[in-house]
Amino acid sequence: MSLEQKRILVTPIPGPTSTKMQERRKEVIAAGVGTLLPIFIDEAHGAIMKDVDGNQLIDMGSGIGVVTIGHTNQRVVEAVQNQVAKLTHTLFTVAPYEPYVRVGELLVKHAPGNFKKKAAFFNSGAEAVENAVKIARKATGRTEIAVFDHAYHGRTNLTMSMNFKMHPYGTGFGPLAGSVHHAPMSYPFRDSEGMTGEEAATRAITYLEKRVGATQLAAVFIEPIQGEGGFIVPAPGFLRTLGSWCRANGIVMVADEVQSGIARTGKWFACEWEEGFEPDLITVAKGIAGGMPLSGVVGRAEIMDASHAGGLGGTFGGSPTATAAGVAVLEQLEEGGWLERALEIEALLYSRLNDLKSSHPVIGDVRGKGAMVAIELVEPGTKKPNPPAVEALVKHCHENGVLILNAGTYNNVIRFLPPLAITDELLTDALDVLAAGLAKLA
Known part of the structure; x- marks a missing residue:
């Protein structure tokens, strides 16, 4: 249960071993069981997931809110x-x-x-x-x-x-x-x-x-x-x-x-x-x-x-x-300590995401509580949903070793559900990758 809490990319995402495993998967696993990120995870700890190619990704989804206190909590x-x-x-x-x-x-x-x-x-x-x-x-x-x-x-x-x-x-x-x-x-x-x-x-x-x-x-x-x-x-x-x-x-x-x-x-x-x-x-x-x-x-x-x-x-x-x-x-x-950590994560997320909102009009709204925060993406100057922007941002983050999740009735929301065990450094790194993706959109 020891993985360095750091984003590390050693191959493109997905890597060659994951790509081969996806071919195995297609042969025996029903098509209705879809995949957002076509990599295979080998181990995980805290807020880091390591795939079969040796890439270490920051998990901003916690298995859609499951490993709230971190992967492989001792x-x-x-x-x-x-x-x-x-x-x-x-x-x-x-x-x-x-x-x-x-x-x-x-x-x-x-x-x-x-x-x-x-x-x-x-x-x-x-x-x-x-x-x-x-x-x-x-x-x-x-x-x-x-x-x-x-x-x-x-x-x-x-x-x-x-x-x-x-x-x-x-x-x-x-x-x-x-x-x-x-x-x-x-x-x-x-x-x-x-x-x-x-x-x-x-x-x-x-x-x-x-x-x-x-x-x-x-x-x-x-x-x-x-x-x-x-x-x-x-x-x-x-x-x-x-x-x-x-x-x-x-x-x-x-x-x-x-x-x-x-x-x-x-x-x-x-x-x-x-x-x-x-x-x-x-x-x-x-x-x-x-x-x-x-x-x-x-x-x-x-x-x-x-x-x-x-x-x-x-x-x-x-x-x-x-x-x-x-x-x-x-x-x-x-x-104790965990509720307080959720509020610390909220403060960091809100501060950074609101800064990004002020410079990127594609972000229409920042909302949520604790370590459950989202941004809703719109066509700039309107409230019209912008699913293509979400798709592009998700793709960018995944390719750069940050797992984020989409959501929303209109498919125009990105949600952040990091484990409470995440460090400020990892959270900042993940948001830096998001910011680079927003700059590419602009």
Whole structure:
């Protein structure tokens, strides 16, 4: 677990060995499993990934927010090694084991809300979302689910129905699940100038009351900061107003924190940034287990307990190794320093990106929280989306050893999700490469 935390290029990207491996891949791996960056990673540590050709790349994506505390975090590796040597599987609902309970204790302790909470664990973010739907329907006796424009919730049949953008996640995979309704989101960069969060929430509530009816809704799902949608941060007051309406109408308010949770934004959960907003349920995954497949739902005990025994679970959900990794992650977060580091990363990103925005009118907006920040690219002088600029910048960064990710409903957003373990020097180097790409665009 020792890689020099430095960007090193020894071959073009992709290198010859990666290129050969891509040919092997094409022979046996389904075409639907796409690749953003056609290199093969051999090892990784901290914020550096080393490919099979010896190139070392700065990871500004963290596996799309998964290795929040860094690649091959020592305590996570040790926890997995120790656990896998002791017990790999029983299925918790057949014969339970302690790490599942311990990670539940930690998650319940740090989830927001002044009420008794309980948790349940699964494998993926989409699985957590689907189980939250099940729990909400069981608890309320209602069927309808509300989601928001620009949302992303997963690739299963139900979560594809909950997504806003059809391609590539749902194209040709229908018919999709019913009883899902999309409401307008607060999008400050594109909303009417001066629209407040309360006004945007009233717009969404009015739509849902007229289109669905409050008494029909089991749950409202929202990402406190939208991920795939382009790191859209709703205007202050939007989440609070929405939550108050849900509470007044017996609707389960669900915060999908699969990408934004677990210290990513400088708080344990992104929803904590909105004063007075307490979701009934929160879905988690990605950063909770340092790279191991673990997801969960945590929330009000009386809602979580609504399901009958056997209604929740799954063969591999909350496996011994994954929950052991989760304990290692959450205990480190609890010890301190990580939330503060997320805010330090935010300050560095905002300072540099806003400087670039002032000199490059192709950057229309800089937004986000903590180590979850994005730039939205536009045609200069307008708010018209500029996907070609994103494509060119991503290509430039990849060729120069910096992994960045695109996003956004209009394919015109670049998102930055660096590991909290990244050094200021690496972050500065990555942004220097981005700046050089912007200069080429100009």
